[in-house]
Amino acid sequence: MNLSADALYEMSDAQLLAAYVDVRRRFVEQKFARDTQRARLEWLRAKMFVGSTGGVTERKMAIDVSEELARKGQELREMTRDLDLLKVDVDVTAMVIRLRGVSAAAGGQSEEAADGDAEREGG
Structure with missing residues (x-):
């Protein structure tokens, strides 16, 4: 996101919430893509481990020196970096929402906290 905190603070409430929803959606999509890549990399490592010969060490x-797996690992690290930068955008937008006192702020509770509250109410 290319908006500064000042630009976010000057937006209308509707624009600010729309910006939050947009950046949060991009964060979740990139997180899913990163987690999928991470799982694929682990699957490739396991497949290579089982398919190779020799002792465990x-x-x-052989897995550690594999150029293909090293390249995929680097791509995964780059995806994690991009995801972290996007998380900063989510956090800044949520802070601006809280500072402005928008009552419909979606960032008021984390998803984990909301899930825990639902479990306590139901149980």
Whole structure:
């Protein structure tokens, strides 16, 4: 997101909430893509470990020096970096919403806290 905190603070309530929804949606989509890549990388490592010969140490060394897996690991680290930067945008937008006192702020509770509250009310 290319908006500064000042630009966010000057937006109308509707625009601010729309910006929050947009950046939050992009964060969730990128997080899903990163987690999918992480799972694929682990699957490839396991497949390579099972398919290779030798002792455990030799197989682990073969996986560690694999250029293909190293490249995929670097892509995963870059995706994590981008995800962290997007999380900063989500957090800044949520802070501006809280500072302005928008009552319909979606960032008021984390998803984990909301899930815990639902479990306490139901149980």
